[in-house]
Amino acid sequence: MFLRKKDIFFKTLEEMADVIYETVDRFANAVNGDLPDVTAFAKEMKDYEHKGDKCTHIILTELNKTFITPIEREDIMELIKKLDDVLDGIEACASRFEMYQITKADPFIRKFGICLRNCAQEIKSAIYLLTQKKLLAIQPYCVKLNELENEGDELMRQGIKHLFLNVKDPIELIKHKEIYERLEETTDSCEDVANTLQSIIMRNS
16 A cells, blocks of 8 residues: 555656657647747647646545655645746746737747756656655756756846847737746746755755
C-alpha cells in the first residue's frame, strides 16, 4: 500500500513536469515564427492547461484518502499548486495573443520563450530528482531557476524600454507591455517552484 501510494504522487508530479515542458516547448516554438491562427494557438495552450489540472486533481484526490505520503502532504500540495501556476501563466499569455490579435511575436517575446523553455527543463530535471529522493542534487537546478527569473526581469525591463522608445501607437504599446509583464510573471512562478523545492530539501535532508 505504501509503495503504491508513493508511486502515484511521484508519478503524477513527473507527469506534471512533463506537461509543463511540452507546453512551454510548444509555446516557444510557436512564438519563434508567425502565429497566423492565434485562436487555435490559444486553444492548444488551454488543452495543455487542462492536462495539468487533471494532474492536480489526481494529487488532491490521493491526498484526501492517503495516510502515509512520500514527503509531507503540505509540501506535495504546495508543489503541485506552484507547478499549476506555471501552466496557468503560459495559458494566460497565449490567451492574450488571441485577445489582442497579435500574430507575430517580437524579439523580446521570442527571448522569453527561450527563457521559459529553459525554466521548464530545469523544473523537469528537478522534479525527476525529487521522485528519486536525490534531494541535495536538486539544489543546482533551483539556483539556475533563480538566474532565469532574473533573466526574465531584465527582458521585461529592456522590452518595456524598447516599447516606449520605438512604438508610437499607444494601443500596441499597451498590448505588448501586458504580454511582457505576464511572461515575466510566469518566470516568477518558475522561481516559486524552485523556492518550494528548496523548502522540501531543507525539511527532508
